[in-house]
Amino acid sequence: MSGFISIRKSIRWLPGVMNEPTSTIVLTSPQRRFVDLRILKDENGSIEGGSLPLSLSRLDWAIAGTSSSTTTCDIEGKQVSRSRWVHWIDSRTSTTENVTDEGDMFTQLDGTTIEKGYMMNPDTGINTAYEEVWDDEDVHSTDTAQVCVVLKYENFDDRGLVIRLGRYSQGFMKIGEQTSLERWEWIDRAACNVRIGTDELPCKLAMEKTFLLGEEVQVAGRSWIVVEIA
Numbered sequence: 001m002s003g004f005i006s007i008r009k010s011i012r013w014l015p016g017v018m019n020e021p022t023s024t025i026v027l028t029s030p031q032r033r034f035v036d037l038r039i040l041k042d043e044n045g046s047i048e049g050g051s052l053p054l055s056l057s058r059l060d061w062a063i064a065g066t067s068s069s070t071t072t073c074d075i076e077g078k079q080v081s082r083s084r085w086v087h088w089i090d091s092r093t094s095t096t097e098n099v100t101d102e103g104d105m106f107t108q109l110d111g112t113t114i115e116k117g118y119m120m121n122p123d124t125g126i127n128t129a130y131e132e133v134w135d136d137e138d139v140h141s142t143d144t145a146q147v148c149v150v151l152k153y154e155n156f157d158d159r160g161l162v163i164r165l166g167r168y169s170q171g172f173m174k175i176g177e178q179t180s181l182e183r184w185e186w187i188d189r190a191a192c193n194v195r196i197g198t199d200e201l202p203c204k205l206a207m208e209k210t211f212l213l214g215e216e217v218q219v220a221g222r223s224w225i226v227v228e229i230a
């Protein structure tokens with residue numbers, strides 16, 4: 001596995017219609033660590049972003065943790081990939097012990113994947129059946145030798161995870177109740193697309209530097225450890 005860059009195309013809460021109110025990208029490393037950032041679009045369908053921080057109200061959901069998948073069969077006997085995501089950091093809760101979500105993944109003829117499952121609809125607070133359409137982007141290298149690097153920060157209950165994969169770099173950190181996140185994209189250089197919060201994360205550094213496994217990286221007085229490279 002070389003990792004996955006998954007971009008959500010739409011979501012619907014059954015029996016509603018498909019729409020996409022967010023810009024959602026999930027980066028999953030070869031060892032199945034992930035950072036999932038879901039940013040609400042504005043009235044023009046944009047996430048604005050750049051160097052100016054967005055309001056926390058523009059955050060739909062941020063999650064970081066580990067994922068796994070198994071193969072099972074549906075009621076018709078067809079093979080289905082069931083994915084499970086364990087939340088290590090979650091913007092919606094400070095208590096992540098035993099917080100997981102699961103979905104069944106169905107590959108479509110056009111190459112997209114439909115994910116089906118149940119989760120809490122934030123608009124209603126009710127556990128509701130949903131369908132999400134995902135499109136995976138190929139993982140390409142940029143100017144650095146590494147295609148993937150994962151950095152982890154942990155200090156008691158304060159946690160952060162940054163994943164650089166191909167042309168994207170995403171990070172999510174919670175210090176107490178304070179949430180900070182970034183999304184960077186490499187075009188001809190590293191450029192910040194989204195920033196929420198004031199704490200600095202090593203997202204740009206992850207796109208520009210080649211790391212050693214176990215290396216300690218100091219960012220704004222915090223020690224991040226390189227836990228995975230590829």
